[in-house]
Amino acid sequence: MKLLNIIEIPFEKVLETYRIENGQKNDSWEITNLTRANKKFGSWINCEIPITEIGKIVIPHYKYGGAIIIPKEGMILSDAYDNFYKNKERFERENPQFCERIEKQKEIIFKSKKVKVIYLSQEPLFIGDSYKNLTKFKGTITKLDGTHRLIALIDLKEKPKSIDAFIAVYNNFLTIF
Secondary structure (H helix, E strand, O other): OOOEEEEEEOHHHHHHHHHHHHOOOOOOHHHHHHHHHHHHHEEEEEEEEEHHHHHHOEEOOEEEOOEEEEOOOOEEHHHHHHHHHHOHHHHHHHOHHHHHHHHHHHHHHHHHOOOOOEEEEOOOOOOHHHHOOOHHHOOOOEEEEOHHHHHHHHHOOOOOOEEEEEEEEEOOHHHHO
16 A cells, blocks of 8 residues: 655554544543554554555444444455445445444535544454454554545545545554555
8 A cells, every 4th residue: 555755653642633633532442442553563653645545445344233334354445335335225224323424524524625534553453343353454554443434535526635544553664664
């Protein structure tokens, strides 16, 4: 995956940005996920990802309201979007909240002309129900937070040229990249 304008950033900046953009959620699963990623990988980078590359991001298992959006073995974003689009009527019926969140993200992006930061990791965390079955994606950039934004981005007719991302990476990432 092509990454542009890479800079190393401290985990404190990751948390601060998350809280500014999403509210003061000190005990949310998202904060827990970011903290787990920090423990596993040890470093963070801030970079831009060209919009043409985001379809390669791995999306972990996602089930809500009885509708399985992403299967247990995960899938890349472009396949997840195809699945969503193909089954949109069923998802709207079985999981209206998921669909509403995507529409809300599209509205936010369109109105503000800006996309909130997407939180990723160098590879899956391989823990918990969402990440434990992603073994075929070892070494592939994986979503930590931002599923609705990512699907909304693919669905937009007018897309930004790139997105801003924080990626949890192993300490040696910058020396091998």
